[in-house]
Amino acid sequence: MANLLLTEKCVRACPYCFAKEYLKESKAKMLSWENLIYITDLFESSNEKKLSLLGGEPTLHPEFVDFVLYLNQRKFHVNVFTSGIMPAKKLNTTKEYLLKISEENLSFVCNYNHPNTSTDSETKQINAFFKTFSKYISLSFNLYQSNFDFRFLVDAILKHGLKKHIRLGLAQPIPGQRNECLTISEIREIAKNLRTQLDILEQNRISLGFDCGMPLCIFSNEDMGRLFKLNKGRVLFTCCPAIDIGPDMQTWACFPLSNYEKRSLYDFDNVSEIIQYFSEQQNDLRKDKKGIFEECKTCTYFEEKLCFGGCVAHLINKQ
Numbered sequence: 202m203a204n205l206l207l208t209e210k211c212v213r214a215c216p217y218c219f220a221k222e223y224l225k226e227s228k229a230k231m232l233s234w235e236n237l238i239y240i241t242d243l244f245e246s247s248n249e250k251k252l253s254l255l256g257g258e259p260t261l262h263p264e265f266v267d268f269v270l271y272l273n274q275r276k277f278h279v280n281v282f283t284s285g286i287m288p289a290k291k292l293n294t295t296k297e298y299l300l301k302i303s304e305e306n307l308s309f310v311c312n313y314n315h316p317n318t319s320t321d322s323e324t325k326q327i328n329a330f331f332k333t334f335s336k337y338i339s340l341s342f343n344l345y346q347s348n349f350d351f352r353f354l355v356d357a358i359l360k361h362g363l364k365k366h367i368r369l370g371l372a373q374p375i376p377g378q379r380n381e382c383l384t385i386s387e388i389r390e391i392a393k394n395l396r397t398q399l400d401i402l403e404q405n406r407i408s409l410g411f412d413c414g415m416p417l418c419i420f421s422n423e424d425m426g427r428l429f430k431l432n433k434g435r436v437l438f439t440c441c442p443a444i445d446i447g448p449d450m451q452t453w454a455c456f457p458l459s460n461y462e463k464r465s466l467y468d469f470d471n472v473s474e475i476i477q478y479f480s481e482q483q484n485d486l487r488k489d490k491k492g493i494f495e496e497c498k499t500c501t502y503f504e505e506k507l508c509f510g511g512c513v514a515h516l517i518n519k520q
Contacts, residue, residue, distance in 0.1 A: 202251040202280065203444040203472070205240060207232045207262040212286045212323075215314065216381040217345035217372035230448040231262055240446060240466070241275055247472035253280040253310075255445075260287050266298050273302050282341070285311045285330035286323050296333050309338045310368060315353055331361040339364040341412075345372035345381045347390035355401055365405065370412035373457035373512040385493050385515055392419040399427055408432045413440035413455070414512035416493065417502050438508040442479035444472075454479040457514035486513040 208231050244252065252272060259265055260283055272279050279302075287295065299307060311331075316324055331338060340354050340363060354367055371391075372382040383391075402409055408431055417438040420428070428436045443455040450466045452475065453459050462482065469475045491497040492510015502508040 202253050203244065203249070203446060203475075204253045204255045204282075205232060205237075206255050206257065206445065206447045207259040207265060207268065208257045209448065210261045211257040212261065213258075213284055213314075215343075217343055218380060232268075232448040234264070236448065236450055237268060237271070239450075241272065241277070243466070243469075244277075244472055245275065249472045250276060251278045251280070253282060255282045258284055258286070260291060260295065266295055269299060269302070269307070273306055276306075278306050278308075280308045280310060282310045282312065283330075285309075285313070285327040285338075287326055287330060289326075289329070292326070292329055292333060300334075304337055307337060309334055310341050311338050312341045312343065313354060313357065314342075328361070331357065331363065335362045336364070339366045339368065341368040341370060343370045343372050344383060344391065347383060347387040347394065349394055351398065352401060355405060355407060358407060359405065365407045366410060367402075367407060368410050368412060369415075371414045371512065373414055373514045374518050375457060375460055375514065385511075388416065388493070388511065389419050391415075392421070392424055396424060399424075399431070403427070403431060410435075411437065413443070413509075414457075416511045417508035418494070418496065418500065438502075439506065440483070440509040440512070442476055442483065444475055444479065454483060457512055458517075461517060483513050486516055490516050492516075 240252075244250070254265075254268070256262075259281055262268065269279050269281070311327075313327070319327065338361075340358065342349075342351050342354055351367065351369075357363065358365060358367075371388070372380065374380065374382050401407075409428065410432065415438055417425075425436065444452060445454075445456060445459065446452045446466055451463045452466045452469075453461070453463045464478065466475075469478070487510065491503055492500065492508075493512070493515045494510065497503050497510040500508070500510070503510050
């Protein structure tokens, strides 16, 4: 599922943001109708019918609702990554039109920071968004400190009736730029902290999905057994190009690599070519070190492609 950046505007300045410097340097570019139609045609001709809408904050795009309706009309599944921060007028318009779309064709992933980091106004808007689109929403949380507590996510899920799933991501470094993220040594500490919080997920049957870049070896066999059962057998530690497409039609493998060898979308004839190009790029980066830990060089799980050894952005930084 490729990610389309509708706008480079954002309502937040998260310290861990993969795109922080990218957005800061921009002049608030917006995806045009012409480019959206081109992208939709390209993906449809490639038999790919899923697209994610990102930003910045995608709902800031003045044509956000119309873009979603257009993609829905063309029978695409649309997944919107959002902070959930929308003024009442925007939320009402979004509600009026998008609640007509079924959950099978529309979903929201809300990047939910701890309420202590939000203003009262932001919290009020997020809660209104949760109340309005509850059955469409799953929560996402990005780790940029090894000492974390995501019980507030469980509280939000239970209070608002959101989907019982949490997407757990790692804030990765941006080669050549600065953002807050976990160091390689801190990544090893994640499993210890997570282990103390699995009980509350198991008690409430809330599944936990890992975004790419999570190494398998930081978890014990007991951890893996619990995660396996919690997630109905689906626990992934692999990584493939996400394919991010900017408003200017530049494309790159994923946001941690947004500063590394972009290409124009017009260079490719179909989606398979894009995936192949960036997969080969990532394979080249892994060729020598393989993964972020020294042990990755001789790891059976890496050789068997059960784990890709963490994010290649760390490898670029090492170089």
